[in-house]
Amino acid sequence: MDRKASIGDAAIEVIAAEGMRGLTHRAVDRAAGLPAGSTSYYARTRTALLELAVRRMVELDEVEAEPPPHGGLADFLGSVVYSAITEGRTRMLARYQFALEATRSPELRASYDSGGHLVRRRCAEVLAAAGSPAPEAHTRVLIGWLDGSIFDALAGTGSRRPPSRDELVEGARAVLAGLGLSGA
Template sequence: MDRISVIGDAAVEVIAAEGMRGLTHRAVDRAAGLPAGSTSYYARTRLALLELAMARMVELDQAVIDPDARDLAEVLAATVHAAITVGRTRMLARYEFALEATRRPELRAAYDAGGVEIRRLCVTLLGAAGSTDPERHTRVLLNWLDGAIFDALAGAGSTNPPDRQELADGARAVLTGLGLPLTR
């Protein structure tokens, strides 16, 4: 793994564990096990560090999505399940980013850029699946995904998060409600 990825991963971990106020170049150096000053070499400012962390989260999100899968409900269930299990830290950091971006306009662009990439992937996936209105269907589908993830990590459902089968059943219900095919 390259140094930028290591720093990005460590920044995400720090944000998830300590919130935005805990994010410092030194904290990232410690979390990454790097010599002091390493993070500031690659990200001179706090904004640059935040942008690096956001770019890393988007990169990792894209690696989870399998655009060639045939069963859309299973793709969606796998995506949500990954977000609430192995991607838990990344999602908690994303919530910190979302809240901070509402207060700091300079973060808004970096945060929104990540969302645009995920939406683009979803529009492509739904278009390939036969959606007659992939933009609208993407909005509905991402609202379900976001709600399911938030509830499992930070909402009332966090004490009993859904398993993969429950997520697949939910995805099938949403896809059916949108009139989308379950397989391609």
């Protein structure tokens, strides 16, 4: 892994653990196990560090966004949400912090939105392939379910008992049925 990716990963971990207020160049150096000053060499300002972390999240999303060749759409979607609330928990917590920060930071908004547009475009492609007559409109509904399910399981009242993978697959089936799509 290259140094920028390492710094991006460490920044994501710091944000998830300490929030935006905890994000400093020194904190990222410590989390990445780098000598003091290393992070500031690659990202001179706090804004540059935030943008590096957002770009890293987008890179990681691109790797995970490919649906598996076998299995139904509901199974895939349930697995995506389950992965986000288990092994992807740290990145999702950081993503929520970024979402809030982007509402106050126009310079971060563009970087954050580029990742969101990528996910929405891929979602529309998957829905079109599944036979959706209105993939863009259906994407808004499906992203709402995905985001809501993840947020509830990580930060909402559902965090006391996060859903199982099977519950998430059933939820995805219900959403797809509501859109008039087969999810089996």
